[in-house]
Amino acid sequence: MKIHKIVDEIYHLSVNIEEEGYLFEGIWPIPNGVSINGYLIKGDKNVLIDLTQDIMDFPAAVSRQIESASIGVEDIDILVVNHMEPDHSGWLRDFCRQNTKAVIYCTEKAVPLLEAFSGVPADRAVAITDGMTLELGDYELQFFNTPNIHWPETMMTYEKKRGILFSCDAFGSYGSLDEDAVFDDQVSDEKHAFYENEALRYYANIVASFSLPVLKGLEKLSGLDIKIICPSHGIIWRENPSVIVDHYKRYAEYSKGPGEKEVTLVWSSMYGNTKKIVSTIIEVLRGRKIPVHVYQVPGDDVGHILGDAWKSRGLIFGMPTYEYKMFPPMAHVIEELIMKKVKNKKVFRFGSYGWVGGAQRDFEAKTEKSGWDVVGCFEWQGAATEADHDAIRKAVGAYCDSLEEA
Secondary structure, three states: OOOOOEEEHHHHHHEEEEEOOOOOOOOOEEOEEEEEEEEEEEEOOOOOOOOOOOOOOOHHHHHHHHHHHHHHHHHEEEEEEOOOOHHOOOOOHHHHHHHOEEEEOHHHHHHHHHHHHOOOHHHHHHOOOOOOOOEOOOOEEEEOOOOOOOOOOOOOEOOOOOEEEEOOOOOOOOOOOOOOOOOHHOOOHHHHHHHHHHHHHHHHHHHHHHHHHHHHHHHHHHOOOOOOOEEOOEEOOOOOOOHHHHHHHHHHHHHOOEEEEEEEEEOOOOOOOOOHHHHHHHHHHHHOOOOEEEOOOOOOHHHHHHHHHHEEEEEEOOOOOOOOOEEHHHHHHHHHHHOOOOOOOOOEEEEEEEOOOOOOHHHHOOOOOOOEEEEEEEEEEEEOOOHHHHHHHHHHHHHHHHHHOO
């Protein structure tokens, strides 16, 4: 990637993770990659906002981008660390060895992490207070504590004179950046749709559990005159920053329900008996004009399932009984959904069993405190008969009626 001027002497620095099979945070698949963004302000004092991960050649790549602005790493006077997660701070140890003068601005909770993660002594840091400002000639930075978006020590930095919010992990998305299309006004409608889908999936994977802090953070920032949003992942919003703000508000409010009038259907099957009912359920949903997102486990990763499950009003799970309990791959998916606080959903479960059932009892026990409204279940022994298909059409029809009431 090359350096990009945002406005005046403020620059975007970026690298893309595009390694095949790479898992973000060691968990989440990113088949379309992800960018890691940092920002440079040149002035009476040179400021670097957020670093990069110490993998591949990323520190060297960012160093070259800084040098293309006619300064070097050793010329940075102030380093703003909005967030200590290693994708933004992994370079910190070597950066501080190369640059021994830069003062680090971070939250109070981040100070002990400087040494814990990177061996950087606390005396190199200034712990910001909420709303604190730092005047740097033609630039004025204001710092805001935004805890649990998505770590307890996260903050955001606002350049007051130009209305630029350096939002760290908020307002970000998966998806690599194109060399010559890093701003929202450079991106096609098709690419915007791509980034919106990747933003939802990023939110559901990374931020969903912290939706209440997100809503509090949005309220806190609502009084700012934000003209440009510069996130740590994804495109820069300089033409219509309200678009990504509105997206994030909607994503956060899905945590309170009811979500979009659509269904995420996740199914698993051992010998094909549960699978044979899936097409009948899809037929009923589509006949009622209800969009349905279909996933199979094992096979489809929970990181992809989460995005659609987070926004859907309804969830349908299909799995057979396995040793008197739920089929283990499906049990894992349900556990992940509950852990990520996917709540306020209308839920239906179906599945076959052999000599005896047990999956439904296990399902009920594991979802008792999920915040789900389980409005139906259909089980059958062995291979489904035509009567079973008719019965599940009726049961899913009643389930569709419940979605109208949400």
